[in-house]
Amino acid sequence: MTARMPTNGGPFTLPVRVYWEDTDAGGIVFYANYLKFFERARTEWLRSLGIEQRRLREDGHGMFIVVESQVRYRRPARLDDLLQVTARLEAAGQASLTVAQQALLKSEHTAPDADGLLCSARIRIGWVDAATLKPARIPQPILEVLQE
Amino acid sequence: MTARMPTNGGPFTLPVRVYWEDTDAGGIVFYANYLKFFERARTEWLRSLGIEQRRLREDGHGMFIVVESQVRYRRPARLDDLLQVTARLEAAGQASLTVAQQALLKSEHTAPDADGLLCSARIRIGWVDAATLKPARIPQPILEVLQE
Amino acid sequence: MTARMPTNGGPFTLPVRVYWEDTDAGGIVFYANYLKFFERARTEWLRSLGIEQRRLREDGHGMFIVVESQVRYRRPARLDDLLQVTARLEAAGQASLTVAQQALLKSEHTAPDADGLLCSARIRIGWVDAATLKPARIPQPILEVLQE
Amino acid sequence: MTARMPTNGGPFTLPVRVYWEDTDAGGIVFYANYLKFFERARTEWLRSLGIEQRRLREDGHGMFIVVESQVRYRRPARLDDLLQVTARLEAAGQASLTVAQQALLKSEHTAPDADGLLCSARIRIGWVDAATLKPARIPQPILEVLQE
Numbered sequence: 001m002t003a004r005m006p007t008n009g010g011p012f013t014l015p016v017r018v019y020w021e022d023t024d025a026g027g028i029v030f031y032a033n034y035l036k037f038f039e040r041a042r043t044e045w046l047r048s049l050g051i052e053q054r055r056l057r058e059d060g061h062g063m064f065i066v067v068e069s070q071v072r073y074r075r076p077a078r079l080d081d082l083l084q085v086t087a088r089l090e091a092a093g094q095a096s097l098t099v100a101q102q103a104l105l106k107s108e109h110t111a112p113d114a115d116g117l118l119c120s121a122r123i124r125i126g127w128v129d130a131a132t133l134k135p136a137r138i139p140q141p142i143l144e145v146l147q148e
Numbered sequence: 149m150t151a152r153m154p155t156n157g158g159p160f161t162l163p164v165r166v167y168w169e170d171t172d173a174g175g176i177v178f179y180a181n182y183l184k185f186f187e188r189a190r191t192e193w194l195r196s197l198g199i200e201q202r203r204l205r206e207d208g209h210g211m212f213i214v215v216e217s218q219v220r221y222r223r224p225a226r227l228d229d230l231l232q233v234t235a236r237l238e239a240a241g242q243a244s245l246t247v248a249q250q251a252l253l254k255s256e257h258t259a260p261d262a263d264g265l266l267c268s269a270r271i272r273i274g275w276v277d278a279a280t281l282k283p284a285r286i287p288q289p290i291l292e293v294l295q296e
Numbered sequence: 297m298t299a300r301m302p303t304n305g306g307p308f309t310l311p312v313r314v315y316w317e318d319t320d321a322g323g324i325v326f327y328a329n330y331l332k333f334f335e336r337a338r339t340e341w342l343r344s345l346g347i348e349q350r351r352l353r354e355d356g357h358g359m360f361i362v363v364e365s366q367v368r369y370r371r372p373a374r375l376d377d378l379l380q381v382t383a384r385l386e387a388a389g390q391a392s393l394t395v396a397q398q399a400l401l402k403s404e405h406t407a408p409d410a411d412g413l414l415c416s417a418r419i420r421i422g423w424v425d426a427a428t429l430k431p432a433r434i435p436q437p438i439l440e441v442l443q444e
Numbered sequence: 445m446t447a448r449m450p451t452n453g454g455p456f457t458l459p460v461r462v463y464w465e466d467t468d469a470g471g472i473v474f475y476a477n478y479l480k481f482f483e484r485a486r487t488e489w490l491r492s493l494g495i496e497q498r499r500l501r502e503d504g505h506g507m508f509i510v511v512e513s514q515v516r517y518r519r520p521a522r523l524d525d526l527l528q529v530t531a532r533l534e535a536a537g538q539a540s541l542t543v544a545q546q547a548l549l550k551s552e553h554t555a556p557d558a559d560g561l562l563c564s565a566r567i568r569i570g571w572v573d574a575a576t577l578k579p580a581r582i583p584q585p586i587l588e589v590l591q592e
Contacts, residue, residue, distance in 0.1 A: 039180070068218075070219075079321045167332070173468070173523045203376075324509070328476045332476050
């Protein structure tokens with residue numbers, strides 16, 4: 001399960017396996033846990049661009065926090081499913097980024113034609129000072145990397 | 149910490165304490181965990197109306213699943229904060245409900261004038277058959293209770 | 297649902313409701329989540345003694361971290377169950393405390409005679425410097441409160 | 445990040461990245477979340493032996509549940525750390541298995557000589573009927589695969 005860099009214009013993609021911890025008594029992935037999957041994909045997408053969040057925070061540069069999330073749950077995922085979770089920069093401002101994300105089913109448990117979109121999201125993340133948590137401008141080197 | 153029935157038209161409110169499990173290395177509540185808080189408040193709101201989700205599912209009547217979530221994160225909550233989490237029915241259709249929810253700060257750690265809105269959400273939940281997970285009509289007794 | 301101070305020698309007890317987030321696709325509470333319940337009870341037990349963990353950490357005094365956990369899972373809990381989670385100081389050293397904890401079923405879904413022990417644990421917590429995370433002596437005022 | 449089959453007698457190993465969701469306000473991985481990491485490693489270890497837990501449960505054969513856990517937390521993991529999580533069968537009875545597990549640090553953030561043991565565990569899992577949750581004998585085909 002290796003994170004895949006975009007080729008031919010496709011979005012960044014992270015494989016995510018559904019474990020017992022992700023499911024609930026309904027037999028499906030609990031709705032909040034897609035936000036965990038989306039966060040993992042954003043982190044790996046940033047890492048693939050050379051942006052290490054722990055280092056940024058420890059160096060006092062600040063951190064990203066989520067400002068707004070919109071999620072549309074289309075079909076449920078289940079235990080043992082293998083998901084492909086994507087992250088694509090939709091818009092970049094001075095103080096926030098909008099990231100479009102999807103969770104797609106890619107599981108050996110499912111007929112090939114059943115693969116498809118489970119969940120889509122638009123997540124807006126803002127930059128804050130790590131100590132005061134006040135909104136701040138995204139550091140220029142990060143914006144430059146993102147806009148390449 | 150007791151769930152409060154609405155009086156004078158206020159929404160249903162559940163007190164929620166922020167524990168270590170809810171926070172992340174940024175020192176604040178992880179964004180996915182507000183969806184847990186909102187789910188707890190919806191469950192207690194339904195329970196206050198006499199609707200027991202486990203019984204409904206075990207009796208084969210089906211269950212609610214989240215179809216769409218929109219969350220606006222305004223100010224972060226921190227360890228030991230005491231939140232008031234609300235749930236208010238905004239719209240009821242034959243197959244889905246829209247619930248407006250808020251998380252408000254009500255903490256001994258904070259100056260009284262600092263109390264206020266941390267996070268607001270609009271959550272749409274649909275009814276599905278528990279076995280097939282196919283969308284279905286919300287059972288009439290539930291709709292009647294909700295529309296009282 | 298109010299935390300109860302020990303009377304007539306009983307242990308500190310916190311009521312904990314089982315929500316969707318706590319369960320897994322087996323229909324029962326996921327085993328890691330009892331450690332969340334036990335942590336909540338330890339936090340409320342410390343708070344009942346006047347010990348506020350966030351303040352201790354922010355004031356630079358350090359924090360408790362778990363050093364060792366032993367858990368025996370006897371009977372599973374399910375959605376909507378109401379648990380009583382206890383915390384009782386078993387031993388106090390200069391650098392660590394041992395806390396005995398239990399999760400007991402107390403649910404309207406269950407026949408009265410079915411109430412009983414679900415899960416028992418012995419958790420050892422040590423004190424560390426908040427910045428370096430190095431083990432340190434538990435501050436004397438905390439030890440004094442605990443040994444009263 | 446690919447699960448590695450044991451070679452030259454080493455244990456099964458699953459790489460696990462530490463994300464925001466895994467950490468708490470102490471800046472380290474929350475203690476309950478190691479049980480999630482250990483469960484992921486047990487699931488991938490079973491999968492590597494051809495044992496699919498979702499299929500077993502849906503086919504009515506039953507499921508594994510955790511009966512006992514002992515965890516020793518030695519050094520904390522932090523955001524962005526890359527862990528190696530192992531699983532090794534220690535004992536197999538008719539009704540339960542004992543699995544020895546470790547979480548080891550393997551991170552680009554750390555000096556090579558700082559790699560080492562973060563957390564070790566002994567987890568006993570029992571077999572139960574999926575409907576009644578009553579203990580039962582582990583199915584013979586599973587025991588045979590495990591004892592090869």
